[in-house]
Amino acid sequence: MNEIVAMILAGGQGTRLGVLTENVVKPAVPFGGKYRIIDFTLSNCVNSSIYTVGVLTQYRPRVLSTHLGVGRDWDMDRKNGGLFILSPYAASTEGEWYKGTAHAVAQNIDFIDQFSPKYVLILSGDHVYSMDYNEMLDFHISKNADATISCIRVPLSEAHRFGTVITDNISKVKEFEEKPKNPRSQLASMGIYIFNWPLLREILIKDSTDESSSHDFGKDIMPNLVSQRAIYAYEFEGYWRDVGTIDAFWEANIDLTRSMPALNLYDPNWRFYTHSAEMPPAFFGPNAKILNSLTSEGCIVNGTAESSVLFQGVTLGRGSYVKNSVIMTNVKIGENCFIENAIISENVVIGNDCQIGIGENVPNERYPNIYNSGISVIGECVIVGNNVKIGKNASIGNFLNMVEMNVKEVPGGKNLRADGLA
Amino acid sequence: MKVLGLILAGQKGENLGKLTNRRASAAMPVAGKYRAIDFTLSNMVRAGIRKVGVLTQYNPRSLMDHLGSGREWDLDRKNGGLYILQPYVSETSQLWYRGTADAIHQNITVLRRGEEDYVLIGSGDHIYNIDFTPLFKYHLATAADITILTKSSAGYDPAMYGTVKVNENNRITYFVEKDKENPGDMINLGVYFMNKKLMMDILYSTVPNGKYDLVKDIIIPNINSLNIMSYEFSGYWRNIKKSLIEYKKVNMDMLNPDILNELFPPQRKIYTKLKDLAPPKITSTGSVTSSIIADGCIISGRVTNSVLFRNVNVKAGAYVEDSVIMEGSVIEEGAKLVNCILDKNVTIRSEKSYIGYEEPLVFEKWQVV
Numbered sequence: 011m012n013e014i015v016a017m018i019l020a021g022g023q024g025t026r027l028g029v030l031t032e033n034v035v036k037p038a039v040p041f042g043g044k045y046r047i048i049d050f051t052l053s054n055c056v057n058s059s060i061y062t063v064g065v066l067t068q069y070r071p072r073v074l075s076t077h078l079g080v081g082r083d084w085d086m087d088r089k090n091g092g093l094f095i096l097s098p099y100a101a102s103t104e105g106e107w108y109k110g111t112a113h114a115v116a117q118n119i120d121f122i123d124q125f126s127p128k129y130v131l132i133l134s135g136d137h138v139y140s141m142d143y144n145e146m147l148d149f150h151i152s153k154n155a156d157a158t159i160s161c162i163r164v165p166l167s168e169a170h171r172f173g174t175v176i177t178d179n180i181s182k183v184k185e186f187e188e189k190p191k192n193p194r195s196q197l198a199s200m201g202i203y204i205f206n207w208p209l210l211r212e213i214l215i216k217d218s219t220d221e222s223s224s225h226d227f228g229k230d231i232m233p234n235l236v237s238q239r240a241i242y243a244y245e246f247e248g249y250w251r252d253v254g255t256i257d258a259f260w261e262a263n264i265d266l267t268r269s270m271p272a273l274n275l276y277d278p279n280w281r282f283y284t285h286s287a288e289m290p291p292a293f294f295g296p297n298a299k300i301l302n303s304l305t306s307e308g309c310i311v312n313g314t315a316e317s318s319v320l321f322q323g324v325t326l327g328r329g330s331y332v333k334n335s336v337i338m339t340n341v342k343i344g345e346n347c348f349i350e351n352a353i354i355s356e357n358v359v360i361g362n363d364c365q366i367g368i369g370e371n372v373p374n375e376r377y378p379n380i381y382n383s384g385i386s387v388i389g390e391c392v393i394v395g396n397n398v399k400i401g402k403n404a405s406i407g408n409f410l411n412m413v414e415m416n417v418k419e420v421p422g423g424k425n426l427r428a429d430g431l432a
Numbered sequence: 433m434k435v436l437g438l439i440l441a442g443q444k445g446e447n448l449g450k451l452t453n454r455r456a457s458a459a460m461p462v463a464g465k466y467r468a469i470d471f472t473l474s475n476m477v478r479a480g481i482r483k484v485g486v487l488t489q490y491n492p493r494s495l496m497d498h499l500g501s502g503r504e505w506d507l508d509r510k511n512g513g514l515y516i517l518q519p520y521v522s523e524t525s526q527l528w529y530r531g532t533a534d535a536i537h538q539n540i541t542v543l544r545r546g547e548e549d550y551v552l553i554g555s556g557d558h559i560y561n562i563d564f565t566p567l568f569k570y571h572l573a574t575a576a577d578i579t580i581l582t583k584s585s586a587g588y589d590p591a592m593y594g595t596v597k598v599n600e601n602n603r604i605t606y607f608v609e610k611d612k613e614n615p616g617d618m619i620n621l622g623v624y625f626m627n628k629k630l631m632m633d634i635l636y637s638t639v640p641n642g643k644y645d646l647v648k649d650i651i652i653p654n655i656n657s658l659n660i661m662s663y664e665f666s667g668y669w670r671n672i673k674k675s676l677i678e679y680k681k682v683n684m685d686m687l688n689p690d691i692l693n694e695l696f697p698p699q700r701k702i703y704t705k706l707k708d709l710a711p712p713k714i715t716s717t718g719s720v721t722s723s724i725i726a727d728g729c730i731i732s733g734r735v736t737n738s739v740l741f742r743n744v745n746v747k748a749g750a751y752v753e754d755s756v757i758m759e760g761s762v763i764e765e766g767a768k769l770v771n772c773i774l775d776k777n778v779t780i781r782s783e784k785s786y787i788g789y790e791e792p793l794v795f796e797k798w799q800v801v
Contacts, residue, residue, distance in 0.1 A: 275710030291464035
């Protein structure tokens with residue numbers, strides 16, 4: 011028997027990350043020099059001694075499944091428990107995609123039942139944070155709660171983006187509102203719940219036959235439950251980010267380069283584990299100049315980097331200058347390039363004398379909700395070529411070869427896709 | 433073709449002084465994150481070898497800790513995998529290994545039991561990246577009894593190595609150990625490939641007669657009776673336990689991008705124990721030039737022409753030049769190091785200054801100075 015089983019929801023696309031999540035699910039998006047977003051949740055589980063974890067996948071799971079493997083990098087290759095990838099499946103009478111977060115868990119009731127846990131911890135693979143789930147579990151037990159929601163205090167002006175909870179003076183939840191237009195509370199749900207398993211089991215079975223439900227924890231399960239059961243709000247104080255937008259993703263990465271960042275990657279008592287390639291230590295050439303930056307294994311730095319995150323295997327050529335940018339695994343940057351406020355995905359090859367992130371800060375014409383904070387985004391495996399100019403809020407689709415397409419300039423706010431510039 | 437790998441890793445490495453007081457030379461940290469044995473071990477695994485015996489004797493704790501179950505080299509196998517072969521006490525004997533041949537002879541069961549046809553013997557002290565498969569093919573094509581890996585002696589002191597001469601067919605006709613007067617023109621790189629049955633026959637007939645050294649007592653006396661071939665390697669090869677200066681030079685060689693690329697090409701990886709530390713961080717007061725910096729480091733001072741292992745902390749105002757700093761060391765504010773080797777977890781107190789002149793200054797594990 012395992013006292014607690016964690017279920018990580020890792021099937022969402024994350025549409026507001028634009029080209030970054032066109033080919034990979036959001037939890038598999040690279041983060042912080044060598045990690046992927048789901049590493050933080052998984053490491054929190056291991057560090058909290060939770061070794062029975064189901065990962066619910068749906069949208070483009072290839073990179074995620076390869077990354078997780080049998081969970082060995084997180085010490086989750088266990089004889090008892092361990093890491094399980096739970097994908098949607100076909101059965102004799104039905105067979106369907108996960109219709110919502112609650113439906114995804116409901117489809118795996120028999121998975122959870124085999125461990126006969128007392129508690130089930132519902133987590134999201136989309137968040138970057140460091141949290142000891144035991145403290146939340148202790149709170150849940152001490153309150154004799156049916157379910158506990160982990161919450162974080164946010165500015166009232168931001169609260170409309172979250173599920174918010176209204177509590178009484180003993181932290182009991184009186185109301186739960188999903189993305190309210192006029193928020194009445196600063197306590198935002200982090201999408202982390204602990205349920206007593208017998209109760210959750212019963213609710214999920216009831217919900218799955220409810221035609222009017224959208225089968226979502228935030229929209230359906232929690233708002234209905236608060237009036238009937240003892241639901242408590244556990245207030246988490248610490249670092250937690252939903253890196254769901256280009257701006258938030260960029261900001262959370264760049265935060266790591268500042269002094270004393272709130273997310274401490276160097277804490278020997280709370281390590282973050284990942285599946286990473288075996289590469290030699292970072293190499294700095296005689297002309298390297300580097301300030302406030304992370305540079306991972308396998309990097310070869312001959313240029314200048316400032317306030318940037320360089321992932322594993324990045325090459326930065328002589329005379330090139332990278333500022334406030336996130337440069338992902340195995341990106342090659344030639345000589346005399348200028349790159350500012352950019353996110354450059356894995357395996358991109360940039361030639362010499364390129365300028366990225368230049369010109370006016372005009373919002374993106376086709377996707378104003380995605381690219382609007384002045385950051386230029388280049389998709390994975392793009393070949394950029396020499397002497398190319400890319401403006402602010404521009405995006406380049408994955409796998410494009412700009413040399414073959416003969417594109418030398420992508421102005422600010424424009425998008426380059428296989429069918430041309432738009 | 434099934435090959436048994438054997439790695440000789442029992443030596444102290446006297447020439448490395450304090451650095452090998454508490455570890456065998458094969459466990460010496462090299463190149464920012466590796467241990468010396470990683471190179472031979474990875475070379476063997478990449479050549480398809482699935483069973484590797486590591487012969488240990490001198491203080492093996494650090495080496496065993498590093499190797500673990502062999503998982504990082506894919507040697508945690510249901511069949512085969514990693515064997516640690518230590519001297520042991522038995523009904524009939526209780527002896528230390530008296531030499532390289534004796535070490536293998538005492539573990540002859542591993543040779544007898546296995547289904548392998550060939551044995552590849554290497555050393556845990558050698559830093560090189562090689563694909564052994566052409567050597568295997570060469571051995572078969574030339575019908576050799578023993579194939580030895582060699583390299584032109586240019587750039588090496590023949591007084592410190594075994595040297596050989598070959599005839600026009602690459603057969604070794606002359607072999608001397610550390611001979612300054614009449615050296616051969618190629619050095620022996622300490623890698624021997626041969627038929628397992630032949631190896632066993634030779635061991636059975638020599639070791640019980642008091643001949644314990646693989647080179648001196650077995651290979652050299654048989655140079656005319658056996659067909660011993662030379663397979664020439666032209667790449668980077670160094671033996672770290674020759675001297676402190678050589679050990680430091682091997683580390684400094686990693687600052688040459690050509691050598692770095694040759695030792696760590698993406699298609700021929702060197703594996704080591706992973707620690708999953710965060711990427712190194714250079715803060716606003718830090719600067720790094722001509723150096724390699726491993727994961728987990730936080731650099732707030734100035735580092736130039738140096739090799740920093742994992743988790744090194746160089747604080748603001750500190751200056752590190754021409755030095756090798758091993759895992760977990762801390763250089764406090766305003767300290768200065770030039771031409772030093774810091775073993776693991778050394779702390780240099782603030783404002784202190786240490787400069788090595790002819791030889792690098794060496795600081796032992798856990799020293800606080």
